[in-house]
Amino acid sequence: LGPVMIVDTPGMDDEGELGLLRIEKCKEVMAKVDIAILVVDGTLGMSDGDRMLKKMFEERNLPYITVYNKLDLVQQRIGKGRTREVPQDSIWVSASDKINITDLKDMVAHLVVDPSNGRKIIADLISEGDIVVLVTPIDEAAPKGRLILPQQQTLRDILDTGAIGVVTQVPQIPEVLASLAKTPALVVTDSQAFKEVNELVPEDILLTSFSMLFARYKGDLGEAILSANYLDKLEDGAKILISEGCTHHRQCNDIGTVKLPKMIEKTTGKNFHFEWSSGDSFPDDLSTFDLVVHCGGCMLNPREMMHRIRICQNAGVPITNYGVIMAKMQGILPRVSAPLLGKK
Template structure:
């Protein structure tokens, strides 16, 4: 469980006013002193992430945020960073001091959760310090539209009840997006084309490859891993044709040439586009590649902050292929890590990585932000396949997307 990637964990965000006991609650839930606790308001200044196991849910990430009532210019920035956490949260715990009333801050957060369809639990903390009137409980149910849970982070009173409430209210489908399991059957053979280049850590496979192999094995199929130059020979040695070929997007042309036409072919990046986001929207965005003109602004977004290698896929290869497609230079900008630009409306196209290091809710949030700004967005694998003229082939495992391709 400790090795489960953060992106695959249920993200539980803790919100509340300053000194409501958010950090203390995380310490009580985890039974560890992982969050700084102080009577001084505003101790937590930036979101703090803690990965742990919460049975029976399994691996989760608790996110401790700054007070939603923080003040001043700096406080407003802290509040905005806290609100941004809603884009990656799977559920929200709204912590309130049981001795205070409902303010505009709690009402605003509850409204935001409803808009994002986020499960919300109201946690009335410090229940050991003063009794909670029935009238206040009824007010919480009426105004915040959820049943509150009474706890004391100090004495651990009600913490067990809160864990049960988290289990019961967790989104039932937060982690049921399979990578490849619905594309294979028991006993199928899947050939994985895995180039070993400068970007591949020595002695290891990269995260998308590892997760895909695990999903294949979890669904009782067989994974056959080869380098791109070995694909054709490896297929010829099999007793029967493979049921699916999955390639690194950078090797699309080679894999397309060496894979029999009656064998479905796709890429790791496209699988992650489906797993973490909305593949249909990303495919529809590919049309914008053909409409680019020299000088247009293009954003290349990566969810992780990796050390860029020579001939890097996002920094060098995709820009080179896009320039060749357009027939001129483009104004490229890059972003990496958890921060996504605010000014995306100025771009003609967003090209996003496979998003293997962020969770599905955050990736969907980025897609929705692009849609709201009217900016087409594609995924690395979709972009590369489209530029090389093999997008239809790369989407062969997904017949439901053929109509989207016709529209393009």
């Protein structure tokens, strides 16, 4: 299943104001998790709060497992090794005696079949034996001794396809192209290096960016492109929300708070009213904004990213991402979107 994030929400058995706050918190969490586990006190059976949660999961089409806990205590009454019957999508466990925990893990693994809904990062754009060049500038904001997650994930998808990944920084691109006896099937660059890479890679070689690939993989590429083009229609004083999925990346933060606003105003020659959100705090009400520019969402799962896009769409507000709008502003959106359009 790979790395898993577990969000532990409070119980739903409180009444009054605190109870309402808990329900709100729980709704927020439901928007971003891939599956839910409803833990029922097996000695008491399903409570009203449990039933309410069950209903909320079902309304949201959120896959869930009902876990009846405290099997050890129940067995003291009904006999060791015995369980009471539960529906097929439920399971009896004992957290304290560790009974059926592996079975529960298996149920979880089977329920989370494919969080990206069959979508691929790059595999469907390339073939076995293809050469894909990844341009990964290393600046001081890159994690020490590692690669950032979208680069890792793209490279892994290339390897899984039986293709060959050539990883380089920007200055070595001419050397890379000269060293290859075969034209690369695709060049993928970090959006920050768009301008230089666009010039260094000859027109007849397909070029795209990690941000384009991930808008397609966990977002809505069509929406992102249309919304980026909407920039031309914005009027002086329009309100733009710049939104980040996490709070801890200094690099993205610098792009979002400084570089992007500057670039947007310079390119359009207009003045806009910028607001920012980061981490979990994506606004519920977007009706006052004219455009949302979201980060690539490397720390958000596809479900959370799609949820944010849907909030924007429901509010009638265009949403694009950092890389896509940067491509638009540098006039290379047609080039970098071409390799991805018309494909599934």
